[in-house]
Amino acid sequence: MKRESRTVEFTLNGAAVSAAVDPGSRLSEVLREDLGLKGTKVGCEAGDCGACTVLLDGEQVCACMVPAGQVAGRDVTTVEGLAAKGGLNALQQAFHRHGAAQCGICTPGMLMAASDLLRRNAKPNRRAVMDALGGVLCRCTGYRKIVEAILDVAKAQAPPVDPPAGAAVGARLAKIDGQAKLTGVEAFGDDVAPRDALLLRVARAPYARARFTIGTLDRLYADHPGLLRVLTADDVPGNNGFGIYPHIKDQPVLAEDRVRYRGEAVLALVGEAAAVRAIPEEEIPILWYAQEAVAGIEAALAPDAPAVQEDKPDNVLTRGRLVKGDVEAGFAAADHVVEGAWQTGFVEHAYIEPEAGCARRVGDRIEVTVTTQAPYMDRDETAQVLGVAPEQVRIVPSACGGGFGGKLDVSVQPLLALAAWLTGRPVRCAYTRPESMAASTKRHPARITARAGCTDEGEITAFRFHGDFNTGAYASWGPTVADRVPVHCTGPYFVPNVAASSTAVLTNEPPAGAFRGFGVPQAALAHEALMDMMAEQAGIDPIEFRIKNAMAAGLETATGQRLEASVGLVDCLEKVQPYWEDWRTAAVMRNAVKKTVKRGVGVGCMWYGCGNTSISNPSTMTVGVSRDGRVTLYNGVADIGQGSNTIMVQICADALGVPAGTVGYVMGDTDRTADAGKSSASRQTFVSGKAAELAGADLRAQVLRLTNAGPKAEIKIGKRRIVVRDGADRHEIDLAALPELAAGDVLRGSGTFDPPTTKLDENGQGTPYGTYGFAAQIAEVEVDVDLGTVKVRRMVAAHDVGRAINPVQVEGQIHGGIAQGLGLALMEEYLPGRTENLHDYLIPTVGDMPEIEVIIVEDPEPLGPYGAKGIGEPALIPTAPAILGAIYQATGLRMTRLPVTPDRLRAAILARERDGGND
């Protein structure tokens, strides 16, 4: 029952307001729901994320913890109050220049925290900036550009100039959707619902394995008149199952009579928002019969383990395998053989925006506006759940407040669609933070054993790898991980003899799905440690050892694919080498005198195939010119903060030959854009970018053909005509005279690209990817050996991206990837039921980030747009190995279990002291 409302009068963004509100409700809720100011974001309702930061009498506070009654007579400033409508203040401009907003969900909170600081201190130093931002989490940027932007506010700067025609690719263009993210206008998943939308709330399993029955619902309906509909499995008209693979729809939309992980959806309450919120959990009539759950890989593979899924008695979802050469002969030829075992836990995506969206029924169609990475996959998934044709479903991506793989699987989509379909009313839903963490997919926990051998000269002769991956209760992307890992398991090195295998194991734990790297970051821990160990045994410097064995054009990968071009690993290694030598030497000298705080420097390398593994994954892009001369890129790519809206426009504009500033776009609406696949697998710049280039080139070719102009001609698209200048010749196309093709466009170009791949044979041989990204990172850490704490001080990251379409965004991806890699290495581990919030599950704060120097290496990929390939996942993969290598130099300990929390590292230090050895 909601409390009586009371009138609260206060000043909001400079204007007096008087609002009738529940004085005990959260200020964030009042701002967003009662006053309609959605610029203040909600990521946790627990003070942990800071997305809701506002100024109260000029001081930063979390609006989710301020009772509305407490603002009476006081002054509240939100992001909407920073600048006059349509404008940006100096702080917002600095954010824009620096690319400080990626997805933008943390941006209002960051801006308010920074405003609080700048009010007190107009020229803050770095320390003061970090202290001011300490309470706001960002999962995308690694904080570096945010800090730089704030340090830069005081300096007046000329506004950035848009690059002229043909100069967009490679320019440090500010995000074309940046302004909306900085003013609070950008609509995320929970910002799109109309006021009268019904609310959907999901009841979830409190047990990891249980059977249940649902009792009579009469009582619930009677006690809560605003409750309109309780959805159960029986209400699903189509297939009550979803999953990434067309043939594995194993996860029920709503559980039928059993649940397989804690957090699984059981039923959905739909009704008036206040009524649905007010229903106490204990009144929902679900009768539980808890059973013994299968937790962890070992338990699942035990001979007498219960089956997680009835049709998979051995709890094995799938296996991957790769054989190249003769691995036994390779080991026989080795002078040094090293081996090890590694272990990682569940890692949570922890995007600051929880899953959210809104659906409405329009005749016999359903429209879902939702935060997503994969609009077309959502469309097909939702359609098969509703039992309708895919064309009857329209997915409109909202702005996405971070995805990292976690918003590739559907979450609210089928439930919202079902509720709107059945009630005929708009329905909204936003997961709470604990719900998001319990229900959503995770990074696969891995148990890896690996062995490698090399000669005295440091030539790798053989590599053996096995990885068990805990895929949780449902398949999700488990098969992808099982396929991708063996391909990448050797690391970016030439190895003549390889035997690799992987197993995806079912457990009663959260479904493990896609998370930046699909299992490759876990595998990289093994190959990078083995490189270091071999180098040590052979008496070769670790970087020299890597250079000696580095993959290069003309060599064959473990799958027998001959790489033809764009293999910039040696270049990356040579770029970090000078830092490496300086830092290593400095650490040795320092450690000779410091007893407690030891420094170390480590290196990590990676390679990563851009695109889906061995399957077709085409993208199609269309670009049109309307009668009034507007150019629109129909861009099916979901921009999840990585910046594809900007990148695609940059590429297409250059291909067409017009300034990027004149190209508008439509993002990801399945009614208005063609399928550009999902924003995953570091494929969008490479695959969709190529399609955008082809679309621009196609339109250009049509314009040139219509005017009989040569290929070098200059195109100017004006209000009603296109003017084409070809040397001294001038031609015109009268747009008004052309027939309309579609959606107001009179000219349209389109392009499709599908990277060339082949199926892998039974030995895992073939061409799984069209291109690969390469990188080397080095990290310097400081270890307090008495406490086991690790501080990463600085890093250098050299990445071969083929071509940096937008260097600001490449840097941003690398910073953000490093932040997540650092979290993986040192602090992040999701434990079901125990870390379902952002104070028990820790992700790096601004104070945990090292200094980072980014070195962009451009070894062009002939297949990619202007030579470009992906960077999203590559950014994260080398970080944890580099940190582990650094911990080794600092302590002499090779840590093999992640995260290396203070207690684990200290225990290892003590164990070594006890054993008296150096092992």
Added chain:
Amino acid sequence: MGSYLRPTALGQALEALGEGPRTIVAGGTDHYPARVGRQIDEDVLDISALRELRGIADTRKQVRIGALTTWSDLVRAPLPAWFDGLKQAAREVGGLQVQNAGTLCGNVCNASPAADGVPSLLALDARVELSARDRVRELPLSEFITGNRRTQRGHDELVTALIVPKPGKGARSTFLKLGARKYMVISIVMVAGVLVPGRGGKIADLRIAVGACSEVAQRLSALEADLTGRPMTAALAKPEHLAPLGPIDDIRGTAAYRRDAALTLVRRALARLMIAP
């Protein structure tokens, strides 16, 4: 249906509490996080408008910290060196948003084993002032908190102040927090200390408290007794000095780790206290 009271005079607040139990809300930084995804509809007494409870007052014998004093208020207040430790704790609570809203009293009343204010206040021998409509009483902080989220507060009582008696001349203090990240982190272990230097470089008075290693933060009285009267140089803590602690395994660290880290932090705190400012 719950009611929400936000009186402007202490008398009204105590009257309301006398009529029946209510959830007290000050800064709300423990209140709201404990209610994520739940309808908030209980009877609330919001004490944030009680002017009498604001401010830090210095009298001859003691310092009185009003119940509405926030962490930021404390950091900004001009206070003697023996408050440095408590101020350091304040700077490491949550982020600035939490420091601007959260109160020391709320931290104490919430009685989390990891409450960062408690070790410093224990080391300062702080007392808790409890007011009801018909009585006022003072309790030592060590008696006030009785367990994990349990205190001696009666349903009709409001904590109106924390009272810190002045230690001896030249007293200084320190605070060390161990967490798994830089900002916004729940302590794995924290150690607070107050030292009063005596004549001839000897320790006249020493108080050390350790938090997050037992249900309620603990003073290490054996250590304090062993070192008091000794020279300020070679003071070393031994594992047996940690006997009052009873750490547990949790997501933030194992019991064994906590014990080990506590000893390290106690030694470091002692070393800091020994160095004259």
